[in-house]
Amino acid sequence: MVSQQQLESMLEDRARHLGVELQRGVTVTGLEQDDHAVTVTTDHGTLHARWLVGCDGGRSLTRKLAGLPSPAPRPR
Numbered sequence: 075m076v077s078q079q080q081l082e083s084m085l086e087d088r089a090r091h092l093g094v095e096l097q098r099g100v101t102v103t104g105l106e107q108d109d110h111a112v113t114v115t116t117d118h119g120t121l122h123a124r125w126l127v128g129c130d131g132g133r134s135l136t137r138k139l140a141g142l143p144s145p146a147p148r149p150r
Contacts, residue, residue: 078131085127102128105139 076084089096097118104115105126114121128136132144 089127102130102136102139105136107140 086096101117102114103117106113107126110124112123112126114123114126126136126140128134128140130136134144137144
């Protein structure tokens with residue numbers, strides 16, 4: 075297991091290497107996806123992309139909106 079900070083750093087490095095535009099300080103409020111793309115509603119407007127990466131921690135709103143389960147048990 076890696077820390078949240080390490081994971082974000084690795085993902086950011088890879089994304090920048092691939093030419094991806096990263097946006098920080100943007101709050102995701104909703105998302106819709108199909109077989110080809112994702113439409114993300116944020117507090118800064120709507121974005122359309124092929125992929126959405128949620129690095130927003132153990133209580134990930136992005137993961138919840140996408141309907142994905144948490145990969146790790148929650149601490150007590």
